[in-house]
Amino acid sequence: MKHKRGLIALSLLGLVLPFALSVASAATEPDYGGTSQFRARWVAQDALVGNPGVNRPYTWGPNVPGAPATLSEPYANSPGGTRRVLYLDKARMEINDPGTGFVTTGLAVKELVSGLRQDGDTTFTPLAPSQTQVAGDPVSVNPNTPVYASFKNVVTLGNADGNSKPSAIGSTLNTFIAKDGTTSTIAPPVNLTVGAYEAQTGHNIAAPFQAFKFQTGPVTDPVSGNTIQNQPIYTTDPTSNVFGLAISEPYWVATKIAGVDRLVLVQLFERRVLTYNPALPANPVEMGNLGQHYYQWRYVESVSTPPPTTTPPTTTPPATLGNFAGTWNTNFALVALNQSGNSVVGTYTRYGEATTTPIHGTVTGNTLNGYWGNSTSNVLTFNLNNTGTVFSGNYGGSNQWCGVKQGSGALPAGCGFSGNWSTNIANMSLTQNGSTITGTYRRYDEATDKQFNGTVSGGGGLLTLNGYYQGNPALTTVFNMNGAGSNFDGHWSTANQWCGVRSGNSLQNGCGWSGKWNLGGAGTVANLTQTGSSVSGTYVNITNGTVSGTITSDVFTLTGNWHINSNTGTFKWVMVSQALVPQKFQGNWDGTNPWCGYRDGTTAPSPCYLA
Numbered sequence: 001m002k003h004k005r006g007l008i009a010l011s012l013l014g015l016v017l018p019f020a021l022s023v024a025s026a027a028t029e030p031d032y033g034g035t036s037q038f039r040a041r042w043v044a045q046d047a048l049v050g051n052p053g054v055n056r057p058y059t060w061g062p063n064v065p066g067a068p069a070t071l072s073e074p075y076a077n078s079p080g081g082t083r084r085v086l087y088l089d090k091a092r093m094e095i096n097d098p099g100t101g102f103v104t105t106g107l108a109v110k111e112l113v114s115g116l117r118q119d120g121d122t123t124f125t126p127l128a129p130s131q132t133q134v135a136g137d138p139v140s141v142n143p144n145t146p147v148y149a150s151f152k153n154v155v156t157l158g159n160a161d162g163n164s165k166p167s168a169i170g171s172t173l174n175t176f177i178a179k180d181g182t183t184s185t186i187a188p189p190v191n192l193t194v195g196a197y198e199a200q201t202g203h204n205i206a207a208p209f210q211a212f213k214f215q216t217g218p219v220t221d222p223v224s225g226n227t228i229q230n231q232p233i234y235t236t237d238p239t240s241n242v243f244g245l246a247i248s249e250p251y252w253v254a255t256k257i258a259g260v261d262r263l264v265l266v267q268l269f270e271r272r273v274l275t276y277n278p279a280l281p282a283n284p285v286e287m288g289n290l291g292q293h294y295y296q297w298r299y300v301e302s303v304s305t306p307p308p309t310t311t312p313p314t315t316t317p318p319a320t321l322g323n324f325a326g327t328w329n330t331n332f333a334l335v336a337l338n339q340s341g342n343s344v345v346g347t348y349t350r351y352g353e354a355t356t357t358p359i360h361g362t363v364t365g366n367t368l369n370g371y372w373g374n375s376t377s378n379v380l381t382f383n384l385n386n387t388g389t390v391f392s393g394n395y396g397g398s399n400q401w402c403g404v405k406q407g408s409g410a411l412p413a414g415c416g417f418s419g420n421w422s423t424n425i426a427n428m429s430l431t432q433n434g435s436t437i438t439g440t441y442r443r444y445d446e447a448t449d450k451q452f453n454g455t456v457s458g459g460g461g462l463l464t465l466n467g468y469y470q471g472n473p474a475l476t477t478v479f480n481m482n483g484a485g486s487n488f489d490g491h492w493s494t495a496n497q498w499c500g501v502r503s504g505n506s507l508q509n510g511c512g513w514s515g516k517w518n519l520g521g522a523g524t525v526a527n528l529t530q531t532g533s534s535v536s537g538t539y540v541n542i543t544n545g546t547v548s549g550t551i552t553s554d555v556f557t558l559t560g561n562w563h564i565n566s567n568t569g570t571f572k573w574v575m576v577s578q579a580l581v582p583q584k585f586q587g588n589w590d591g592t593n594p595w596c597g598y599r600d601g602t603t604a605p606s607p608c609y610l611a
Contacts, residue, residue: 030063030088033070036369036379037397038086038093040222041103045233047220054218056233057286059242061089064295076120087295090287091272099383101394102484107244107270108294110157112148117298130297135266135275135288136255145255148293150181151268155247156201160544164202165249167524167540168194173206173265177251188252189263190278198246199527199538206250209267209274212285213238223378223396237509244270322366322384328391329434330403331416331485332458335359344368351435352457368393390415399462400485409433414502416485417456417465422532423500424512424579425555428452437465444533444551454479465490487511497579506531510599512579513558520604521594535560547571562589571595576605586610 029047032038045059063069067087075083078096086093091105111117115129129149133139139147154177156163171194176186195207219231234242248268255264257277265276266288273288280286325339330348337346342363347356359380361370366384371377372395380401382393389408392415395401402415410433413419417437421428430439435456440449454467454477463481468474469492477498479490487501487508499511506529509515513530519539526547528537533551535558538544549560549571556575561568573587573595582602587610589595594609 028062030060030086031069032086033068035070035084035086035095037095037101037103037394038070040379040397041093042088043220043222043225045219048218048227055283056215056217057283058090059234059287060091060093061287061289061291063087064089064292067295067299074119076123088291089289091291092294099392100400101381102398105242105271108290109148109244109268109273110155110247110270112294112297113151113155113247113268114157115149117302127297127302130293131301132293132296133255134268134273134293135253135264136257136262137259141259142256144179146177146179146181146251146253146266148297150177150179151248153181154183154249154251155268156203157247159200160202160538164544165204166202166543167197167199168204169197170194171204173250173252175249175251177253183251186252188265192250192265192276194250197525197540199525199540199544201245201247202544203246203249205246206265206267206274206276208276208285209250212274213243224375225377243272243274321363322368323388324361324363324368324382324384324391327406328403329406329411331400331411331432332456332463334434335403339363344370348372350458351455352459396483399483402485414485416463417479417481417488420503421488421500422503422505422507424497424507424530427503427532428500432456437467441469443555445553445555463488491581495581496577497581497583503532515599517585517597517599518604520596520598520608522589526597549573558585572610573597574610 042060048054064087070086072082084095094104112130115127116124131147133145173192174188177183193207194204195210196205218227218229250267276284324337328335333348333350335348344361346359349356359372361368368382380395382391384391389405392402410431411418416432417430418432426441426443428441437454439452442449451471454465456465465479467477477492479488481488489499492498507514513528513535517526523539523541526539536548545564547562549558558573569590571589573585576584582599584598584605586596586605596608598604
């Protein structure tokens with residue numbers, strides 16, 4: 001009955017939290033429903049909101065009124081067919097796989113505009129697009145303002161399409177969208193311009209929104225609780241981790257805010273809505289109330305959807321507790337555990353260090369939940385496999401911690417450096433046994449495997465691999481793994497790039513050919529994606545063009561074809577100084593015309609042309 005009253009109240013109130021949450025008072029933590037991973041994500045970005053000197057709005061905000069603290073929703077690709085979610089004012093947090101505990105924020109804006117509720121990686125339930133306001137007061141008192149459905153004919157929900165626009169960086173933002181989806185040109189209330197262009201979807205990004213995404217300031221370490229100054233608020237990759245790609249142009253909308261008529265700039269991204277309110281000169285840019293709006297659409301507007309349950313799906317507990325006792329080789333440390341009943345105590349020692357740190361925890365079924373050090377906020381989760389010899393898990397909610405019992409072999413593929421990797425110059429197959437790495441690599445321009453060896457250290461809980469190749473200790477490498485264990489950055493020699501990602505995935509931006517390039521000779525900017533030895537992407541040369549190529553004759557040379565409008569031809573690009581960082585490339589199109597590129601922070605190569 002409590003849940004039904006919550007839904008009724010939500011429907012009657014029409015989600016009437018103010019359009020802009022005040023940042024005048026210090027943030028109060030929401031109810032996480034006992035899920036520590038949700039807390040770690042919220043604390044990092046929102047714990048300081050409202051504190052003296054912290055002048056930014058919420059990233060997540062408080063719980064949505066009437067929504068359970070956490071609930072389980074159907075998701076076909078999650079274990080058991082459900083995933084844990086938490087509805088907060090600005091967005092929804094999700095844990096798709098409790099085995100990893102990784103917290104994501106879904107593509108909620110795409111669902112609201114399209115009406116396609118995503119119930120799995122490729123599973124969708126058709127509903128009506130949302131009739132909830134994108135910005136401002138509820139539609140019950142604000143009936144003429146655009147709703148999410150108003151944008152269905154101007155958004156791009158995949159790659160660039162007929163709704164995409166050419167790059168217009170520096171131009172004035174003066175397009176208005178009405179509730180019926182029609183657009184027109186107006187005299188805007190303030191002069192704002194385009195600051196960036198998203199080539200993948202083909203949409204311009206408002207300059208204040210681009211600056212907002214990449215702002216820096218103090219954040220909170222969810223493990224220690226310490227404040228860390230001058231950090232990226234929305235991580236070093238805000239597009240992937242917080243906002244998603246821009247799926248619309250920036251539009252001015254007429255809306256009511258606290259009953260007052262306003263013109264507000266809005267832009268839709270895959271995972272967030274950003275607003276610019278000229279009436280708020282101190283903090284004009286804010287996150288839209290997307291978490292509220294999505295909950296309203298899913299559980300109030302879409303009446304065919306059954307109400308959520310606060311009770312997780314019933315599972316049959318294991319007949320016996322998992323046995324975590326013993327010594328474990330893990331991805332970054334040696335772990336020694338003792339277990340009495342469901343209580344576990346022990347220590348870990350990072351590879352390359354002598355200091356031991358205590359571990360405490362409690363076992364439920366085959367899962368150990370606990371903490372390291374002397375603070376219960378230093379959360380960890382280990383999930384034991386059926387053989388009792390391997391565990392997967394994390395610390396801090398998102399950083400990989402996995403291991404194998406000593407005497408049971410090397411770390412399994414996907415744990416630490418073990419497994420297959422696609423890198424910028426070669427395919428690699430590595431095995432990690434404790435701190436020792438062995439394996440092979442095969443360059444994209446060669447047909448034979450070569451030897452690779454190294455050792456890892458685990459300072460700060462993150463993996464660093466110091467290695468060498470071709471069996472020669474003088475041919476050195478350094479690889480630095482990211483926290484999730486999914487990719488690494490690094491170099492061979494002293495500054496020649498060697499970086500990689502788990503096989504089957506595309507290289508991260510800035511690795512190999514992936515990411516943004518400034519162009520010379522033809523066009524202005526290219527955005528490329530490298531997967532193994534294949535590279536594809538887009539470039540801007542008045543209009544949008546595409547390129548696709550392959551690394552074959554030399555690992556630093558990319559050859560392929562370009563296409564723009566009805567024209568096509570060939571190109572050849574060669575990394576300068578064997579991928580010396582910061583990277584540059586020389587080259588040509590159609591054999592005789594200069595075409596070169598360079599990363600942000602460096603200058604164009606000279607000469608640009610290379611035959």
